[in-house]
Amino acid sequence: MIIVVGETLVDLIEDGAGRPVAHPGGSPANVAVALARLGLSTGLLTQLGDDPHGELLRAHLRDNGVRLAPGSLLDGAPTSVARTTFDGDGQPRYAFEVTWRAFDAAHLAMPTAAPDCLHTGSLASVLAPGADDVLALVRAARSATMVSYDPNCRPALMGDPRLTARRIETLVRQSDIVKVSVEDLAWLYPEDSYEQVARRWTDAGARLVAVTLGGQGAWARSHVAEARVDGVAVDVVDTVGAGDAFMAGLLTGLGDRGLLGAGHRGALGAADADVLRPVLAHAARIAALTCARRGADPPTRAEVAAMGWSAPASA
Numbered sequence: 001m002i003i004v005v006g007e008t009l010v011d012l013i014e015d016g017a018g019r020p021v022a023h024p025g026g027s028p029a030n031v032a033v034a035l036a037r038l039g040l041s042t043g044l045l046t047q048l049g050d051d052p053h054g055e056l057l058r059a060h061l062r063d064n065g066v067r068l069a070p071g072s073l074l075d076g077a078p079t080s081v082a083r084t085t086f087d088g089d090g091q092p093r094y095a096f097e098v099t100w101r102a103f104d105a106a107h108l109a110m111p112t113a114a115p116d117c118l119h120t121g122s123l124a125s126v127l128a129p130g131a132d133d134v135l136a137l138v139r140a141a142r143s144a145t146m147v148s149y150d151p152n153c154r155p156a157l158m159g160d161p162r163l164t165a166r167r168i169e170t171l172v173r174q175s176d177i178v179k180v181s182v183e184d185l186a187w188l189y190p191e192d193s194y195e196q197v198a199r200r201w202t203d204a205g206a207r208l209v210a211v212t213l214g215g216q217g218a219w220a221r222s223h224v225a226e227a228r229v230d231g232v233a234v235d236v237v238d239t240v241g242a243g244d245a246f247m248a249g250l251l252t253g254l255g256d257r258g259l260l261g262a263g264h265r266g267a268l269g270a271a272d273a274d275v276l277r278p279v280l281a282h283a284a285r286i287a288a289l290t291c292a293r294r295g296a297d298p299p300t301r302a303e304v305a306a307m308g309w310s311a312p313a314s315a
Contacts, residue, residue, distance in 0.1 A: 001041045001115040002251065002260075003069070003145075004032040005134055006124035007100060008046040008061070009080035010053040013240065013295055022053070023240075023295040024060040025082055027122035027152045030241045034248030034286070034298035036065040040255065043115075045069040045137075047101060047130070049079035071103060086238060096157050098123055100130040103137075114144045116260040117177075117251060121150035126158055126167050138174050145262050148177035150247050153184040161188050172201050176265055177254070179210045179247050194219070195226075207269035208254075210280065212246055212287070218280045223269040227276035232288035241296025242287045248298060249286030253279035 006028025012020035024033070032044040044066050048054040050073060057079065061068055080098040087093065100123060118141045124134050138147055151168045158164045165188045172178055178201055185194045198209040198221045210220040217231040254260050257275065259268045285307070289299040 001043070002032075002035055002117045002119060003043045003045065003115045004028050004035070005045045005118065005120040005137060006122055007080060007098065008044070008048055008057050009082050009096075009098065010056065011082050011084050011240065011295065013084040013238075014086060015294075020083065022056060024057050025241070025296055026080070027150065027244050028120060028124060029057070029061070029066075030244035030296045030298070031119060031121075031150070031247050032066045033061065033064045033296075034241075034245050034290075035251060037298055037300040038248055038252045038286070038304075039301045040252060043067040043069050044072070046072045047074050047077075047080075047099065048072055049074050049077050049099075051079055053079035053081065074099070074101065077101065084240060091239060094154060094156065096123075096154065098127065098157065100124055100127040102129040103133040114262075116255065117146045117148055118142075119148040119150075119247070119251065120171075121247075122152035123154060123157060125149070125151070125171055126164055131167070135171065135174070138171065142174055143262070146177065146260055146265065146268075147175045148179070148247070148251060149175040150179045150243070151184055151188075152181075152243060153187055155187055164188065169201075169204070172206055173204050175205075176207045176268060177210075177250070178206045178208070179212070179243075179250055181212045181243055182214065185211070195221075207265055208271065208276075210246075210250055210283070212243055218246070218284050220276050220280055222271040222276060225272045225276060227273040227280060229277055229280040229284055232284050234288045234292045236291045237294050239291050240294075241298065242291050244296060245290035245298040246283045246287040249283030250279065252286075252301075253282040256282075 007026040008029035009026040011023040011025030036042040083095045194211045215231045217229045219228040
């Protein structure tokens with residue numbers, strides 16, 4: 001069981017004629033859907049308005065097998081919206097209208113007992129006032145569950161990168177698994193290489209830091225090893241949700257090897273390159289298949305299997 005905490009929003013994405021079309025989105029919600037499609041039992045603690053966009057998102061989560069946690073429906077606030085346009089290379093550009101409220105204290109307890117992993121990230125982890133409650137939830141859960149985190153930076157909403165970096169570093173210190181893009185790190189730490197940042201983060205306590213490198217693949221560092229895999233060639237439609245799909249692929253790959261859960265922290269930190277490479281390759285394939293589709297539309301485990309790619313073997 002994996003619990004995801006964070007924003008769900010409607011992506012208004014340009015179609016081929018430049019018209020906005022509503023798609024379910026929000027980085028944590030995308031991760032939750034991708035996890036469920038890959039066969040993991042998944043719950044989502046989020047915030048949705050009681051409006052047509054909220055109805056669209058609830059149906060999307062339900063149809064994909066994601067369980068909505070109590071406290072996820074907002075009273076008197078609209079569902080958050082992102083407007084997505086594309087540059088000439090198919091890279092998305094975002095404008096946001098996001099609400100992230102403080103949580104009712106009754107919903108700060110874990111939605112289920114001792115899940116294998118609690119995942120959070122993106123806007124929910126930095127936007128006041130709800131971000132403080134996300135951090136409190138992570139801290140409360142950490143003794144019983146593994147924690148994963150994806151900063152998934154949105155500069156238009158996150159403000160000063162130096163202040164954002166401090167907030168992110170606080171969550172990194174509470175996390176076992178951190179996934180981050182090379183673009184995020186360039187914004188947060190323009191003078192440092194991604195390897196330097198990853199080493200600082202593993203020194204701070206993260207057992208595994210994975211860095212996505214766009215079309216160049218991915219790289220990761222545990223406490224004892226580093227590994228890199230190449231990108232997977234596909235006909236790219238757009239890259240919306242690719243990082244979220246990679247995150248889900250990373251977690252499912254680790255789960256397939258028995259490396260999720262609070263009791264496996266030591267084994268995760270001790271993962272060598274022979275463990276890291278197939279997990280990274282699995283995650284990169286999930287991301288690549290998502291790039292071959294419009295919007296955040298990750299593959300199912302059956303679709304991945306149909307490509308003839310084997311999942312990471314169990315440890």
